[in-house]
Amino acid sequence: MSVESMNAAVVQKPDQLSVQKMPLPGLADNQVLIRVEYCGICDTDLAIVHGIYSRDHLPLIPGHEFSGSIAEVGGSVSGLSVGDRVTADINLGCEKCSYCRDNARLNCPECSQIGIHSHGAMARYVSAPADKVLPLPQGLDPALGALVEPLSVSVRAAKLGRIGLGQSVVFLACNFMSLLHLQVFKLCGAAPLIVVDPSERRREQAAALGADFTLPQDGATARAVMDLTNGQGADVVVECAGSIPGYELAFDLVRPRGRLLAFGLPAENELARFRPFQVGLRELSIIGSCAGQGEDVEQAITLLQYERLNLTEFTRVRYPLEKINEALAAYEEPDGPLKVLISMS
Ligand SMILES: [Zn+2]
Numbered sequence: 001m002s003v004e005s006m007n008a009a010v011v012q013k014p015d016q017l018s019v020q021k022m023p024l025p026g027l028a029d030n031q032v033l034i035r036v037e038y039c040g041i042c043d044t045d046l047a048i049v050h051g052i053y054s055r056d057h058l059p060l061i062p063g064h065e066f067s068g069s070i071a072e073v074g075g076s077v078s079g080l081s082v083g084d085r086v087t088a089d090i091n092l093g094c095e096k097c098s099y100c101r102d103n104a105r106l107n108c109p110e111c112s113q114i115g116i117h118s119h120g121a122m123a124r125y126v127s128a129p130a131d132k133v134l135p136l137p138q139g140l141d142p143a144l145g146a147l148v149e150p151l152s153v154s155v156r157a158a159k160l161g162r163i164g165l166g167q168s169v170v171f172l173a174c175n176f177m178s179l180l181h182l183q184v185f186k187l188c189g190a191a192p193l194i195v196v197d198p199s200e201r202r203r204e205q206a207a208a209l210g211a212d213f214t215l216p217q218d219g220a221t222a223r224a225v226m227d228l229t230n231g232q233g234a235d236v237v238v239e240c241a242g243s244i245p246g247y248e249l250a251f252d253l254v255r256p257r258g259r260l261l262a263f264g265l266p267a268e269n270e271l272a273r274f275r276p277f278q279v280g281l282r283e284l285s286i287i288g289s290c291a292g293q294g295e296d297v298e299q300a301i302t303l304l305q306y307e308r309l310n311l312t313e314f315t316r317v318r319y320p321l322e323k324i325n326e327a328l329a330a331y332e333e334p335d336g337p338l339k340v341l342i343s344m345s
């Protein structure tokens, strides 16, 4: 390619994000260069911008939820061609250790995630290893393609949470990820789906996207959940906000032998209180779930291909790369859009 530099959003220091010229990403023999079309902003990006994650990797181009088309392929790449519309599994590992072999690269000692540990897609171009690059189905809106990565996270959460037919699920917090979980868990047959959030507006959004019940988060939440689950408590409670009061409340909402799906990430050193007696006596399970990887990503693409989900509304709010700081400010507004995409075209 004749282009040598590109515009990219770069976090230089915590709370210092600007669009600047950067060299084009290098292209190793086993990599492809992707011309980015859309890149989603998520809470992880906010954490990077504010210096909570990735401090050791600055300056960094963030962006790990993206779609685009292949601009160039490395010398040893086969099966992918210039012009193919693609996304990528952002989780790179050594591919040799037991975690990599078990599709759990996040725990590989060499784990590196595109846009979190290495330069990402809030730029005109991003490079990725060819074996992590996945073609998008023909005709799929590339804006939806940028949602593959977060959707793969929900696919993994459904699997690790062993979500099944007729299982009651409580989601603590209504945000983009809990609404993805809600739709994926509904596909798995979970019912009823109960969303707890202090904001009435958010509760309305949850109801519109398929929640069977919505509840405010207050002193009456546990009683209300009992009433909706035959006096037992929910089969599964998913904490989606990374809130310590949310984690502590979860133990009051889950039924004996139920599962607490720990999804929302509080700050690294925060502590929550729970009673081990209660966990042991009631045979509760606490299950963690984080990034979608490998086949989770492929399955997310299939769900989009066959239109199993209603995600279009999450592609509506778009900003050009040059307005990245306005886009972040809009996303951070308490009543702001649940998803914001950066459009590169
Ligand atoms: Zn994300």
Ligand SMILES: [Zn+2]
Binding pocket: 093, 094, 095, 096, 097, 098, 099, 100, 101, 105, 108, 109, 110
């Ligand atoms: Zn590994």
